[in-house]
Amino acid sequence: MGWFPDEAAAWAAAVDGDAEGFAVVFDRYLDRVYRHALRLSGSRHDAEDLTAGAFLELWRRRRQVRMVDGSVLPWLLVTVTNLARNRARGLRRYRRLLASLPRTESIHPGADDILDQQIAAGSAKRLQQALGQLSASQAALVSLVSFEGYTPAQAAGVLGITPAAARTRLHRARRRIELALAGEPTPPDGLLPSLEDHPT
Amino acid sequence: MTNPGIDPTFASALRDRLLTAVAEPPRPHRRLSRRLGATASIGVVLAGTGAAFAAGVFNPPGRTxxxxxxxxxxxxxxxxxxxxxxxxxxxxxxxxxxxxxxxxxxxxxxxxxxxxxxxxxxxxxxxxxxxxxxxxxxxxxxxxxxxxxxxxxxxxxxxxxxxTAWGVNAHGQTYGVINSHGTPDLVAVDNGRVAGYVKASDMACASGGDVANPAQAVAWDKASASRDISIPLYRSNGTTIIGTFTIGSAHGPGARTVRLSATHLACAQP
Known part of the structure; x- marks a missing residue:
């Protein structure tokens, strides 16, 4: 097994065709990416597809990946979010590959249903619907900051926007999600208060 | 609720596929020109910028x-x-x-x-x-x-x-697509918004055609990683500018596009 001083070195080696470098990134973030996908999709099968899609995209678009603080994780999480928003389109190029990957048979009939119910109990379904009402950049911001613990400034780095813009969009996105989870109609962005309107 | 982990069978197979792909050598060629004698370097340059001189509604002379x-x-x-x-x-x-x-x-x-x-x-x-x-x-x-x-x-x-034969404009410049007869003075391209012609000399220059030795080639590669070069896009008369055509595949945070005339390339000087 090769040794890499940090993730940036492992990723640089991976881009140059070093499988061990890619393995470091894959092993480090597989669970994080899967948990995020599960939260967004509410289904184990879909979450597996989204996870696979994110790592396959990571390799396909390896020369465009934007690292934040020496890590590709934010890029992976944003990619999962984007794929989840339009799953059929985003995963189309991998449809055959995903179908060919083996999966463990459910030991007990209906096990997936029970799992889905558990996930639904955690509001995943409603959250998924709420996220679906956000723009792509808002959904990515919420995913990174609210779910994964990144600061707005770090998330801004991933999305290529200013920290101030990230904070404003995040505030609006959170408000939109609150309304959606409460079952209330969500007005257009222009009618939602911004951080500047209500400084905290 | 306990957060379940990913199916290990699925994860293992995915890991194997990915690592196999990473370790495989890059492919040297993908699509090949369908024209007899077309030069590979030109085809690569145009394909890399998302252009197609043989595409769709634009029907320039010299096509095969x-x-x-x-x-x-x-x-x-x-x-x-x-x-x-x-x-x-x-x-x-x-x-x-x-x-x-x-x-x-x-x-x-x-x-x-x-x-x-x-x-x-x-x-x-x-x-x-x-x-x-x-x-x-x-x-x-x-x-x-x-x-x-x-x-x-x-x-x-x-x-x-x-x-078909290339066209010849009022200035005596040939225009059309690159074919088995060679390269016309004005080469048909499509920048994704508008189709027209670029000067073959501009295209050669912006593609690194003025590199004279290995040191210059290394410097060119280094510059090209962060810089694309845009060249004028003309009507077939070779004088009316209708847009620009970008050559290169720069990427990353510092990527930018510069006009050919703004570079220090010797071939860019009038």
Missing amino acids: SETPQGTAVAAAHAGTVTINLGRPPKSANGVSLTLTCLTPGTFAFPGGTLTCTTLEMHLPATDRQASTTVAIPANHRVTVHTSQAGVWSLRASYVQQTT
């Missing part, structure tokens, strides 16, 4: 059309095999070849090399192909070179290629 002659030969084999195409019809002046990889590997055939990775085996056949048209081989045979484990299929048909 193909008409099948006789019956096509289609065969699937493993390893290196030579295929006899039979005697060509008198009207034929080329052979159209489409090679499809059926297993991962590298496959060399007249006109180029096709490399397919494990991941690509799940793509439709049209995404695992290389097509080209070559001159009729003297012995009427085509050989595909690969390892013993490499499985492939080849479709070959004799064709008649006809090429």
Whole structure:
């Protein structure tokens, strides 16, 4: 097994065709990416597809990946979010590959249903619907900051926007999600208060 | 609620596929020109910028059309095999070849090399192909070179290629597409928004054509990683500018596009 001083070195080696470098990134973030996908999709099968899609995209678009603080994780999480928003389109190029990957048979009939119910109990379904009402950049911001613990400034780095813009969009996105989870109609962005309107 | 982990069977298979793909060598060629004698370097430059001089509604002079002659030969084999195409019809002046990889590997055939990775085996056949048209081989045979484990299929048909003449504008400049006769003074391109012509000299310069020694080549590669070069896009008269055409594949945070005239390339000076 090769040794890499940090993730940036492992990723640089991976881009140059070093499988061990890619393995470091894959092993480090597989669970994080899967948990995020599960939260967004509410289904184990879909979450597996989204996870696979994110790592396959990571390799396909390896020369465009934007690292934040020496890590590709934010890029992976944003990619999962984007794929989840339009799953059929985003995963189309991998449809055959995903179908060919083996999966463990459910030991007990209906096990997936029970799992889905558990996930639904955690509001995943409603959250998924709420996220679906956000723009792509808002959904990515919420995913990174609210779910994964990144600061707005770090998330801004991933999305290529200013920290101030990230904070404003995040505030609006959170408000939109609150309304959606409460079952209330969500007005257009222009009618939602911004951080500047209500400084905290 | 306990957050369940990913299915280990699925994760393991995914990991294997990805690592296999990472370790495989990059493919040297993908799509090959369908024109006799077209230079690979120009094709790569244009393909890399998302342009297509043979595309769609734009119909510049100098294009080559193909008409099948006789019956096509289609065969699937493993390893290196030579295929006899039979005697060509008198009207034929080329052979159209489409090679499809059926297993991962590298496959060399007249006109180029096709490399397919494990991941690509799940793509439709049209995404695992290389097509080209070559001159009729003297012995009427085509050989595909690969390892013993490499499985492939080849479709070959004799064709008649006809090429229209380039246009000539009021300044005596030829314009049209690059073809077996060479490169016109004004080369047809499409920048995705508008189709027109770029000066062949501008295109050569912006593509690194002025590199004179290895040191300059290294410097060019370094500069190209973060810089694309835009050149003027003209009507066929060679004087009316209707847009710009960008050459290069710069990427990353510092990527930018500069005008050819703003570079310090010797060939960019009037």
